[in-house]
Amino acid sequence: MDNYNPANLLLLLVILFNFFLLGSSRLGACIRTVAIQGGILSLLPLFLHGFTGHALILAGGAFLLKGLAIPFLLLRAIRQVHIKREMEPLLGYVPTLLLGTLATAGAFIFSDRLPLIEAHRGSLFIPVGLATLATGFLMLITRRKAITQALGYLIFENGVFIFGMLLAEAMPLMVEAGVLLDLLVAVFVMGIVMHQINREFSTMNTGQLSSLRE
Amino acid sequence: MIAALLLLPLFGGLAAFLLPSDRWRPLLLPVCGLAHLILTFFVIQDGQTVSLPLAGNWIAVDPFSRLILLIVSLLFCGCSIYALGYLRYRIAWGNRIFVSCLLLFLSAMSLAAVARHLGLLWVAVEATTVASAPLIYYNRNRLSIEATWKYLILCSVGIALAMLGILFVAYAALAGGAQVSLQFDDILQGAAHYSTPWLRAGFVFLLVGFGTKAGFAPLHTWKPDAYGEAPGLVGALLAGGLTSVAFLALLRTLQIMDAAGDGAMAREAFLAMGLVSLGFAAVFVIRQPDFKRLLAYSSVEHMGILAIGVAIGGVAAFGAMLHLMNNALTKGVLFLSAGNIHRRFASKRVGEVQGAITLVPVSASLFLLGFLAITGSPPFAPFISEFTILRGIFSGGHYLTGALFLFFLAVIFIGMGSTVLSVVFGTPLERKGDTNYRETLMTTGTPLVLLLIILFLGLSLPEPARKLFAEAAALLEVKP
Numbered sequence: 001m002d003n004y005n006p007a008n009l010l011l012l013l014v015i016l017f018n019f020f021l022l023g024s025s026r027l028g029a030c031i032r033t034v035a036i037q038g039g040i041l042s043l044l045p046l047f048l049h050g051f052t053g054h055a056l057i058l059a060g061g062a063f064l065l066k067g068l069a070i071p072f073l074l075l076r077a078i079r080q081v082h083i084k085r086e087m088e089p090l091l092g093y094v095p096t097l098l099l100g101t102l103a104t105a106g107a108f109i110f111s112d113r114l115p116l117i118e119a120h121r122g123s124l125f126i127p128v129g130l131a132t133l134a135t136g137f138l139m140l141i142t143r144r145k146a147i148t149q150a151l152g153y154l155i156f157e158n159g160v161f162i163f164g165m166l167l168a169e170a171m172p173l174m175v176e177a178g179v180l181l182d183l184l185v186a187v188f189v190m191g192i193v194m195h196q197i198n199r200e201f202s203t204m205n206t207g208q209l210s211s212l213r214e
Numbered sequence: 215m216i217a218a219l220l221l222l223p224l225f226g227g228l229a230a231f232l233l234p235s236d237r238w239r240p241l242l243l244p245v246c247g248l249a250h251l252i253l254t255f256f257v258i259q260d261g262q263t264v265s266l267p268l269a270g271n272w273i274a275v276d277p278f279s280r281l282i283l284l285i286v287s288l289l290f291c292g293c294s295i296y297a298l299g300y301l302r303y304r305i306a307w308g309n310r311i312f313v314s315c316l317l318l319f320l321s322a323m324s325l326a327a328v329a330r331h332l333g334l335l336w337v338a339v340e341a342t343t344v345a346s347a348p349l350i351y352y353n354r355n356r357l358s359i360e361a362t363w364k365y366l367i368l369c370s371v372g373i374a375l376a377m378l379g380i381l382f383v384a385y386a387a388l389a390g391g392a393q394v395s396l397q398f399d400d401i402l403q404g405a406a407h408y409s410t411p412w413l414r415a416g417f418v419f420l421l422v423g424f425g426t427k428a429g430f431a432p433l434h435t436w437k438p439d440a441y442g443e444a445p446g447l448v449g450a451l452l453a454g455g456l457t458s459v460a461f462l463a464l465l466r467t468l469q470i471m472d473a474a475g476d477g478a479m480a481r482e483a484f485l486a487m488g489l490v491s492l493g494f495a496a497v498f499v500i501r502q503p504d505f506k507r508l509l510a511y512s513s514v515e516h517m518g519i520l521a522i523g524v525a526i527g528g529v530a531a532f533g534a535m536l537h538l539m540n541n542a543l544t545k546g547v548l549f550l551s552a553g554n555i556h557r558r559f560a561s562k563r564v565g566e567v568q569g570a571i572t573l574v575p576v577s578a579s580l581f582l583l584g585f586l587a588i589t590g591s592p593p594f595a596p597f598i599s600e601f602t603i604l605r606g607i608f609s610g611g612h613y614l615t616g617a618l619f620l621f622f623l624a625v626i627f628i629g630m631g632s633t634v635l636s637v638v639f640g641t642p643l644e645r646k647g648d649t650n651y652r653e654t655l656m657t658t659g660t661p662l663v664l665l666l667i668i669l670f671l672g673l674s675l676p677e678p679a680r681k682l683f684a685e686a687a688a689l690l691e692v693k694p
Contacts, residue, residue: 175334196354200356
């Protein structure tokens with residue numbers, strides 16, 4: 001287990017950022033936090049697999065996209081539409097934080113019972129991955145702003161990324177690059193749609209998006 | 215050859231983006247569409263499993279790929295000719311993004327059809343999401359923004375779940391001590407040794423993830439909005455192309471479960487999803503006031519029929535493969551003719567659109583015939599495929615499933631029928647229908663040809679086509 005230590009520290013940081021994201025109403029801070037979280041995650045392949053070519057390229061690519069390009073797109077989007085805060089979440093910040101805590105605790109308990117292989121037993125990757133997935137889901141469900149929903153999606157993707165770290169040999173570099181590229185384009189398109197939502201509705205609340213129903 | 219199939223629309227899309235003229239740019243669509251169709255015929259003719267030497271063994275053509283490629287290419291080619299007429303009518307609206315995204319969408323769908331690596335398949339399916347989102351947004355009004363946002367978020371999250379499922383499958387290999395690889399042949403070879411709990415977890419996530427994209431109930435919520443707000447030809451491509459591609463991903467999942475000897479559990483899940491989809495569709499089709507949303511629920515219904523056919527297996531699997539083609543082409547007829555009616559009346563509400571047959575006689579007749587075809591009336595091909603599936607259900611002894619299947623189909627027939635009939639017949643309201651749209655061969659030719667194809671397939675199934683469907687169905691046979 002000892003060789004996992006620096007990675008474990010990073011993973012604990014990821015959990016702390018999860019809590020911050022669930023509790024914060026300032027959009028700029030949230031975007032930067034997701035950026036830092038993405039940046040931290042991009043270091044994981046180096047600690048896990050050493051400085052191999054694959055790990056270096058993966059880390060570099062993930063850092064560029066998750067840490068820089070995507071947050072840049074989102075920050076530009078909120079600058080264009082002049083909003084700073086998530087005003088009215090569907091569920092308050094304290095209840096979501098509580099739910100997040102429960103989900104994180106649940107993730108740790110649950111991953112103890114999973115039929116993991118010997119090398120991964122007790123590792124932090126799986127509980128932290130699950131907890132991050134849960135955080136992303138909570139953001140997606142409880143927030144109304146289009147941008148916080150997009151952030152929820154990104155956090156969710158981060159959770160998938162953590163889990164994927166354990167299986168780096170299954171994912172060839174080309175596919176990994178394709179995954180990251182798809183993510184970038186998806187956020188780019190989301191940014192454009194957000195801009196249009198704001199122009200049409202003069203708000204970015206997705207609660208306004210309710211004309212289409214049965 | 216396969217490389218050309220993927221690169222042609224990709225470069226076409228880039229060229230469309232760079233071309234400055236709104237008037238000439240749409241011409242790229244039929245050029246690429248026709249070339250793609252011709253290339254597809256060559257690829258299908260090759261017969262044996264071919265793989266691309268450059269990309270290792272990540273890209274290969276198997277019977278599923280051939281079927282999906284043919285469906286996508288045929289439908290796109292038809293839609294590309296329709297698009298010429300449509301975009302000429304809306305020339306002032308601009309079409310740079312629209313044309314590029316259509317071509318990129320075709321490229322992504324083709325890549326998904328020939329991907330032989332789960333990771334690559336995922337990348338291609340996600341690429342179809344981002345390429346098609348701007349298409350739904352084409353009308354640039356409040357409703358289309360709402361539909362686009364729902365589509366983007368729901369499908370992206372769904373696809374992220376599918377990625378988790380793929381990782382679980384890889385973990386099943388790791389935990390089972392098999393070779394860890396996501397190359398499809400490696401998976402099929404090693405699946406027998408995979409760890410069962412992880413594989414099952416992976417299956418559930420893949421089913422939910424790609425099921426969202428295919429639009430199974432209750433994961434279908436993006437469908438009515440997207441189909442309702444997108445232009446008719448985009449609806450046709452989504453309902454016929456995109457959902458078929460997503461269904462292909464589900465078929466691949468089923469293949470893995472079969473190889474792991476856990477196919478029975480997977481089939482039960484497919485059957486449940488299928489019946490729930492039929493039930494949802496039956497509930498929402500009744501008194502549906504919007505005839506484009508109606509088509510979306512019909513799409514949910516037909517995904518359900520496909521899932522049931524695949525779940526039952528045997529004859530029904532053959533029926534499902536045939537139905538994949540029939541559903542896609544009939545949806546093409548319905549969406550394109552519905553688009554024409556929508557443009558003539560500038561409305562898609564049932565109360566406001568009446569007597570379409572007097573104002574747009576060809577489109578209204580096609581819409582009516584398309585409705586008869588999709589609900590399984592002879593002599594059209596969906597009748598043959600639905601009947602084959604039903605025969606499979608009853609000969610397999612699944613009487614309850616068969617009864618429910620028939621019941622839901624009857625309800626949907628009546629529900630759809632009342633809406634369609636009130637759109638087509640009656641007298642048009644005053645002052646409705648004074649838009650400047652008039653039917654031309656450009657916009658009625660494609661649905662007409664698609665209807666003739668399904669009529670022809672319904673009357674006689676030519677041997678090469680039968681072989682294509684039978685080979686695809688054979689991949690779903692459980693080998694002892």
